[in-house]
Amino acid sequence: MPEPSVRFPDGFLWGAATAAYQIEGAVAEDGRGSSIWDTFSHTPGAVLRGDTGDIACDHYHRWREDLDLLRDLGVGAYRFSVAWPRVIPAGTGPVNPAGLDFYDRLVDGLLERGITPMLTLYHWDLPQALQDTGGWANRDTAEHFADYASVVHGRLGDRVPYWLTLNEPYCSAVVGHLEGRHAPGVRDERVAVTAVHHLLLAHGKAVAALRAGGATGQVGITCNLTSVHPASDDPADVAAARRLDLHENRMYLDPLFRAAYPEDAAAHYAPVTDFGFVRDGDLQLIAAPLDFFGVNYYERHHVAADPADPVRGWRRVPPEHPTVTDIGIHPEGLAEILDRVAKEYTPLPLVVTETGLALHDYAGPDGEIADDERIAFFDGHIRAAHDALTRGVPLIGFFPWSFMDNFEWASGYGVRYGIYYVDYPTQRRTPKRSARWYAGVIRANGLE
Ligand SMILES: OC[C@@H]1[C@@H](O)[C@H](O)[C@@H](O)c2nc(CNc3ccccc3)cn21
Numbered sequence: 001m002p003e004p005s006v007r008f009p010d011g012f013l014w015g016a017a018t019a020a021y022q023i024e025g026a027v028a029e030d031g032r033g034s035s036i037w038d039t040f041s042h043t044p045g046a047v048l049r050g051d052t053g054d055i056a057c058d059h060y061h062r063w064r065e066d067l068d069l070l071r072d073l074g075v076g077a078y079r080f081s082v083a084w085p086r087v088i089p090a091g092t093g094p095v096n097p098a099g100l101d102f103y104d105r106l107v108d109g110l111l112e113r114g115i116t117p118m119l120t121l122y123h124w125d126l127p128q129a130l131q132d133t134g135g136w137a138n139r140d141t142a143e144h145f146a147d148y149a150s151v152v153h154g155r156l157g158d159r160v161p162y163w164l165t166l167n168e169p170y171c172s173a174v175v176g177h178l179e180g181r182h183a184p185g186v187r188d189e190r191v192a193v194t195a196v197h198h199l200l201l202a203h204g205k206a207v208a209a210l211r212a213g214g215a216t217g218q219v220g221i222t223c224n225l226t227s228v229h230p231a232s233d234d235p236a237d238v239a240a241a242r243r244l245d246l247h248e249n250r251m252y253l254d255p256l257f258r259a260a261y262p263e264d265a266a267a268h269y270a271p272v273t274d275f276g277f278v279r280d281g282d283l284q285l286i287a288a289p290l291d292f293f294g295v296n297y298y299e300r301h302h303v304a305a306d307p308a309d310p311v312r313g314w315r316r317v318p319p320e321h322p323t324v325t326d327i328g329i330h331p332e333g334l335a336e337i338l339d340r341v342a343k344e345y346t347p348l349p350l351v352v353t354e355t356g357l358a359l360h361d362y363a364g365p366d367g368e369i370a371d372d373e374r375i376a377f378f379d380g381h382i383r384a385a386h387d388a389l390t391r392g393v394p395l396i397g398f399f400p401w402s403f404m405d406n407f408e409w410a411s412g413y414g415v416r417y418g419i420y421y422v423d424y425p426t427q428r429r430t431p432k433r434s435a436r437w438y439a440g441v442i443r444a445n446g447l448e
Helices: 036-041 059-073 097-112 140-156 169-177 189-212 235-258 265-269 282-286 331-345 372-390 433-444
Strands: 013-017 077-081 116-122 162-167 218-230 293-304 350-354 395-398 420-423 428-431
Touching (some): 013 350, 013 433, 059 097, 059 428, 059 433, 077 162, 097 116, 116 140, 162 169, 169 218, 189 282, 235 265, 235 282, 235 293, 235 331, 331 350, 331 372, 372 395, 372 433
Parallel strands (some): 013 077, 013 395, 162 218, 218 293, 293 350
Antiparallel strands (some): 420 428
């Protein structure tokens, strides 16, 4: 095999990623409790076409077959999430043994196939019973999350080397509590900023709980970060871009790695909150030392001042060539945010825990799903990741989103991110052209 022109270090972690509510189905099986996404997806008008995760990819029953597909891909690692309501159905209180048993079998199945587990404790599926007592607006939820983390670690900590506390606190807090496009469908900026803090506090408490539980594995968190650029050098556009960077990036990076909210946060959010929800010691807990940091990258924004709200608002300039999810494709943005995190925030090892492209995939007359756009997307983003690596960024892994087509939140099954195609009526999995291409990247440990 010729040496690849873009070669990654030996031991680089090539993975694939999913999340519980998006693939498992079996939402009422073996003692699983309800989550806010069960409630939200069953709310008329909340999800495209009324799609739900009730069945999804039926992974709960097909996990052995799916692990075989991961083995066929040749991935070194698999990023999955544990459904909190499957393990502790009411979010706090009694543990559901059958829920833990499922993940126990899954982890053993990965290890038997030589695949390293990377476990996300929370990928948005908060137990509904906790939402009923305020959810992330209630500080108690942070404590319940730490208790849940201890339970999962107690069962799987001896075999899972990589632990991510949260997937994208921004999405849980802002998309779920300000924009209302995600569960629990709240539209209240004060609640959203409070949720930001309680999610970060939950992360900090969970890190402490994992350490107290003797965690020998690597503990981290995943944030979705965006590259943000002013649409022009007009001071109003530059200021708007800085506000969006605060809102999407620095509200998470600063607490996590500097133990403080950004200096411009108080003024920006002053109309809705005085940050009275922050208590002594919270920020030190949130900034607990980690072992690695996960970066999800999808978007590069060009930002202009919003004439309707020039003081606090911003306007995202639409991309010239929008994808089916109306975002642009900017692999250089991945290198930019990796450089930024490494240079401005932390020397920790970094993992690209998600990046991917939504398409309306279909099989051609020959039966092949020729997702060449997705191949080009990953080629560009892997090259960008390698650029960052050659500049000294301690990148240790890359996980395409997603292993298989799945329930894409408010878009339901309307778009596809997988490198495996899922025919939902039959649940048949078919490797797309990108799966075969990615298997080659893994074998070569790089790109031609
Ligand atoms: O939307 C694609 C994936 C999604 O399937 C994953 O579960 C989630 O971790 C994920 N995060 C982003 C990036 N951030 C985002 C921003 C606004 C709405 C939804 C996602 C994309 N994705």
